[in-house]
Amino acid sequence: MLAERAPEARVFRRTLPYLRPHRAMLAGALLVVLGCAAAVAATPPLIGRAADAIVDRDRGALAAAVAALAVVAVAQIALARWSELLLMRAGERVVRDLRDRSVERLTHAPLRFLEAHRTGDLLRRTTSESAELAQFVRRDLPNLVVITATLLLTTATLVVYSWLLTLVVAVVFVPPALLALRGFRRGAEEAFGGQAAAEATVAATLSETLTARELLRTGGALPGWLARARGENRAVVAAARRTARVEVNIELVSLIEGAATAVLLGLGAWLAAEGRLSVGAVVVFVLASRALFEGLGDGSQLIGELQLARTGLARLVDLLESPGGRPITGSSGGDGLPARGELTVEGAAYAYLDGTPVLDGVDLRFPPGDRVAIVGPTGSGKTTLGKILAGLYPPDQGRVAYCGTDLRELSGTALSRLVALVPQEVHILTGTVADNLALVPGGPGRAEIAAAVERLGLRTWIEGLPDGLDTPVGMRGERLSAGERQLIGLARAGLIDPAVLVLDEATADIDPVTAGWAERALGELCAERTLIVIAHRPATVGLLARTVRVTGGTVAEEAATAPTASMERP
Numbered sequence: 031m032l033a034e035r036a037p038e039a040r041v042f043r044r045t046l047p048y049l050r051p052h053r054a055m056l057a058g059a060l061l062v063v064l065g066c067a068a069a070v071a072a073t074p075p076l077i078g079r080a081a082d083a084i085v086d087r088d089r090g091a092l093a094a095a096v097a098a099l100a101v102v103a104v105a106q107i108a109l110a111r112w113s114e115l116l117l118m119r120a121g122e123r124v125v126r127d128l129r130d131r132s133v134e135r136l137t138h139a140p141l142r143f144l145e146a147h148r149t150g151d152l153l154r155r156t157t158s159e160s161a162e163l164a165q166f167v168r169r170d171l172p173n174l175v176v177i178t179a180t181l182l183l184t185t186a187t188l189v190v191y192s193w194l195l196t197l198v199v200a201v202v203f204v205p206p207a208l209l210a211l212r213g214f215r216r217g218a219e220e221a222f223g224g225q226a227a228a229e230a231t232v233a234a235t236l237s238e239t240l241t242a243r244e245l246l247r248t249g250g251a252l253p254g255w256l257a258r259a260r261g262e263n264r265a266v267v268a269a270a271r272r273t274a275r276v277e278v279n280i281e282l283v284s285l286i287e288g289a290a291t292a293v294l295l296g297l298g299a300w301l302a303a304e305g306r307l308s309v310g311a312v313v314v315f316v317l318a319s320r321a322l323f324e325g326l327g328d329g330s331q332l333i334g335e336l337q338l339a340r341t342g343l344a345r346l347v348d349l350l351e352s353p354g355g356r357p358i359t360g361s362s363g364g365d366g367l368p369a370r371g372e373l374t375v376e377g378a379a380y381a382y383l384d385g386t387p388v389l390d391g392v393d394l395r396f397p398p399g400d401r402v403a404i405v406g407p408t409g410s411g412k413t414t415l416g417k418i419l420a421g422l423y424p425p426d427q428g429r430v431a432y433c434g435t436d437l438r439e440l441s442g443t444a445l446s447r448l449v450a451l452v453p454q455e456v457h458i459l460t461g462t463v464a465d466n467l468a469l470v471p472g473g474p475g476r477a478e479i480a481a482a483v484e485r486l487g488l489r490t491w492i493e494g495l496p497d498g499l500d501t502p503v504g505m506r507g508e509r510l511s512a513g514e515r516q517l518i519g520l521a522r523a524g525l526i527d528p529a530v531l532v533l534d535e536a537t538a539d540i541d542p543v544t545a546g547w548a549e550r551a552l553g554e555l556c557a558e559r560t561l562i563v564i565a566h567r568p569a570t571v572g573l574l575a576r577t578v579r580v581t582g583g584t585v586a587e588e589a590a591t592a593p594t595a596s597m598e599r600p
């Protein structure tokens with residue numbers, strides 16, 4: 031389970047493996063950044079030389095200094111632009127890579143893992159947090175190089191021009207500036223981390239508001255939900271205020287910088303008057319010391335930005351490294367497995383939460399062509415059993431096997447060809463009926479879809495739709511009734527032609543006409559195939575050959591029921 035605030039220990043080191051594939055490009059870009067920092071550091075000594083040339087009325091030296099300044103300025107602009115381009119490209123590549131990895135992680139993650147997290151939280155980790163890493167590459171990493179290089183080069187410049195003034199800066203001004211920065215850093219960790227977590231909570235709630243809109247409007251839960259959302263929103267504002275308060279500390283550094291400039295100017299003027307320092311050296315000193323304080327100020331800003339990046343990166347790396355993100359499917363293509371065969375469950379146990387098993391010690395056999403109803407009270411674990419049978423939930427103990435092969439060994443495609451699940455809530459994507467029917471392995475064409483519809487006796491239903499197979503289903507299928515969604519699920523199963531079909535019957539009321547179509551399609555589908563129906567309607571139970579009852583996490587066979595003609599094999 032991923033924590034809202036991911037562990038941040040050694041997060042930058044944990045990020046390095048994701049940057050490694052792009053190290054050549056990053057190293058090149060950072061080298062250019064270093065050149066740019068050197069050009070910046072060379073500016074004060076050149077201005078100082080120009081100042082001395084003016085004082086000495088040396089035109090030649092002035093012209094040389096001005097020409098050198100122009101060259102340095104042009105080089106600085108060119109290098110800055112070049113490094114920007116390189117870093118942008120490197121950042122985009124890193125993000126592309128990470129998005130690919132995140133999508134792969136999420137699509138392979140066990141359902142238990144996905145269900146345990148709020149959609150908004152996972153979305154934020156894969157989008158905003160990936161962008162955070164791009165920012166880190168594009169902005170924070172070069173800033174780190176520039177600031178470190180500037181601090182080193184300007185300190186060297188200061189020592190070379192006047193060790194006495196350097197001592198004053200180092201003893202009188204640097205310690206209070208460092209103290210202010212330390213205060214900022216301490217507050218920043220809490221404030222920036224808290225702000226990122228509060229924003230993630232709001233994003234997760236917004237996303238849930240959209241998915242739960244019907245419940246919120248009809249279920250009377252809206253006032254409570256709005257109060258909760260307002261509370262979370264207030265928490266974001268409070269967190270942002272805390273961040274702003276912490277940032278005020280940076281102003282302290284600016285204050286110290288101003289005082290240092292004034293003192294250095296006075297002291298420098300006195301030393302120059304005494305003839306112990308040239309005017310140029312004083313100019314260099316004032317400019318370099320300003321650069322030093324600016325470097326310290328930028329450094330403190332950077333600490334805040336790195337903190338934000340650290341929080342985001344920790345959440346992203348947490349997702350990429352999570353054990354819950356390990357793929358559930360194997361690699362076997364199922365070659366050699368017969369198209370029809372026996373499905374067995376051996377000692378299967380499953381728990382959503384540690385220590386509270388929903389199913390325990392389940393043993394079942396489904397010979398080829400079996401037709402079984404699974405019944406039991408609400409919440410007894412029927413749907414869970416259906417997902418275990420279809421290989422969607424690998425059992426915590428025991429196994430589910432097709433002709434002796436554990437479903438975990440099969441690749442996703444091989445598994446879905448052998449065992450298909452039509453869930454209670456058939457998942458529909460925005461698009462047309464045909465688009466949704468094509469969402470099966472192999473991506474069937476129009477002719478195959480039409481043939482399957484015909485075979486399952488669904489042609490009349492399709493022809494009754496405004497545009498037949500091209501009828502738009504609305505956002506996530508909102509224009510379809512619960513029964514029609516199950517018809518789409520059944521038609522998808524017909525296109526897959528699986529050995530075992532697990533149908534989790536819709537609990538919502540289905541009108542008699544749609545129920546008739548569903549029953550007919552099911553009758554066609556169960557030919558030679560194993561059919562396991564999680565039956566919510568007594569009428570369905572009567573149509574199947576045997577009944578398995580789920581109670582208290584265990585299963586038991588019930589007395590045989592005589593199947594009616596409509597579900598008999600043709």
Ligand SMILES: Nc1ncnc2c1ncn2[C@@H]1O[C@H](COP(=O)(O)OP(=O)(O)OP(=O)(O)O)[C@@H](O)[C@H]1O
Nearest residue numbers: 145382383388406407408409410411412413414415
């Ligand atoms: N994603 C989940 N996370 C935690 N617990 C879950 C989850 N899904 C189901 N459960 C719990 O597992 C138990 C079995 O649920 P399941 O949906 O399998 O029952 P069911 O027999 O199919 O119920 P129904 O007849 O209402 O569809 C229930 O107590 C339910 O609360």
